[in-house]
Amino acid sequence: MTMGHKRPYVAVSGLGLILLAPVFGTGPSFRPDATVKGSSLAGWHTLGDAVWKAQNGEITGTPGPGGNGGWLVLDKSLQDAGIYASFRCPAGCRTGVLLRAEKTADGMKGIYVSLTEGDVATYRVTLDAQGKELQREKLRPGGGQMRFAPPFDPAAPARGGRGGRGGAGRAASPVNLPLAPPEPGLHTGDWNRVEIDIDANIVRPFLNDNGETSGGVADDEFGRFGPIALYAGGAGEVHFKDVSYKDLGVKETPP
Numbered sequence: 001m002t003m004g005h006k007r008p009y010v011a012v013s014g015l016g017l018i019l020l021a022p023v024f025g026t027g028p029s030f031r032p033d034a035t036v037k038g039s040s041l042a043g044w045h046t047l048g049d050a051v052w053k054a055q056n057g058e059i060t061g062t063p064g065p066g067g068n069g070g071w072l073v074l075d076k077s078l079q080d081a082g083i084y085a086s087f088r089c090p091a092g093c094r095t096g097v098l099l100r101a102e103k104t105a106d107g108m109k110g111i112y113v114s115l116t117e118g119d120v121a122t123y124r125v126t127l128d129a130q131g132k133e134l135q136r137e138k139l140r141p142g143g144g145q146m147r148f149a150p151p152f153d154p155a156a157p158a159r160g161g162r163g164g165r166g167g168a169g170r171a172a173s174p175v176n177l178p179l180a181p182p183e184p185g186l187h188t189g190d191w192n193r194v195e196i197d198i199d200a201n202i203v204r205p206f207l208n209d210n211g212e213t214s215g216g217v218a219d220d221e222f223g224r225f226g227p228i229a230l231y232a233g234g235a236g237e238v239h240f241k242d243v244s245y246k247d248l249g250v251k252e253t254p255p
Contacts, residue, residue, distance in 0.1 A: 028084035028195055032244035047071040048131030050232040059240040061095070061232025069094060069233025071131050073101065079225045080249035083196045086242050090189045091117060092235030098125070099198050100223035110223035112136065113196055113205050113214070116234075117188045121214045122203055124222040139216025142202050185210075199248060 034043075038057040046052050048070025051062045063069055079100065089095045094116045101110040107128040114121050123136040186192060186207065195206045204215040228245055232238040 026193070027242065028082065028244050028246075030082040030084075030246045032082075032084070033246045034244065036240075036243040038241055041072070043075050044072050045075060047073055047229070052232070057241055059230070059243060061230065061238040061240070063093075063233050063235070067094075067234045069131075069133075069231055071098065071229040071231055073229040074227040074245070077226050078228065078245070078247050080199045080247075081197075081228070082246040082248055083198075083228055084194070084242065084244045085230075085240050086191050086193050087115065088189070088191050088239040089115065089117070090236035093238055094119075094231070094234035095238045096231045097194070097196060098229040098231065099196065099203065099226075100218070101226040101229050102223040103226070107131075107134070108223075108226070110226060110229075111139070111198065111203055111218045112231075113194075113203070115186065115192070115194060115207070117186060120186055120207065122205060122216050124218075139203070139218060139222075142215065142217035197248075 036044075036054070036059060038054050038059055041052060041054045041059070044052075049064025049068035050070025050072075051064070052070075052072045053060050053062075059072065061070070061072060081099070083097060083099070085097070087095060094114075096112055096114040096116065099111040099113070101108045104126070107126065107130075109124070109126045112123045112125040114123065122139050124139060125136045126134045128134055193208055197204045197206075198218060201218050201220065202215065203218045204212045207213050230238075230240060230243070
């Protein structure tokens with residue numbers, strides 16, 4: 001079977017072939033609507049205390065005094081989307097990607113994929129009008145072959161573990177592979193790659209081409225339609241490059 005994607009895929013039978021994460025690749029698995037080349041921040045605006053600049057092919061976010069964070073927010077709103085970026089975050093810094101950043105009476109709410117050392121996870125978050133985080137809660141598990149999760153049932157037994165493929169359950173690779181798989185997890189102080197797919201009410205992050213990790217169920221009440229935003233906080237500058245996105249579904253709202 002021939003696949004038309006830019007990255008090679010591991011061949012397996014059945015439906016798993018469709019949903020298997022790309023491996024050994026560089027760049028997004030989708031054809032972007034736009035890619036930020038790191039020479040201009042046109043089409044984006046800032047929120048919060050971080051200072052953002054674009055030069056030499058990179059976007060740099062510098063936290064404000066005391067490590068106060070801030071956001072670089074896309075001027076375009078999306079619902080179902082694919083997002084890709086390379087990023088570098090030194091020890092002590094905090095970074096991540098906000099999706100469906102929907103305005104509220106007091107600020108914003110949305111789905112936040114944390115890409116911080118010791119905190120690679122996906123949350124529902126609320127922010128105040130200055131971009132300060134007020135509340136966060138981990139998403140309930142969801143992902144894998146699931147496209148749409150049913151409503152939460154409080155009477156159902158709790159299910160632990162990850163909401164998708166990959167992660168701690170990955171089997172050890174044979175030592176004689178012609179190509180070594182990428183090192184799993186977040187590489188602090190080094191370049192990382194992340195691709196995030198949010199479709200219907202499922203969000204799937206893929207970190208460093210090692211399979212889906214830390215995804216979950218993005219119910220409509222958490223944010224339905226809004227911009228993407230990059231975050232910089234904590235200690236040290238956060239660097240992004242090759243930031244790309246694709247609108248996977250048109251959303252119309254009444255005037």
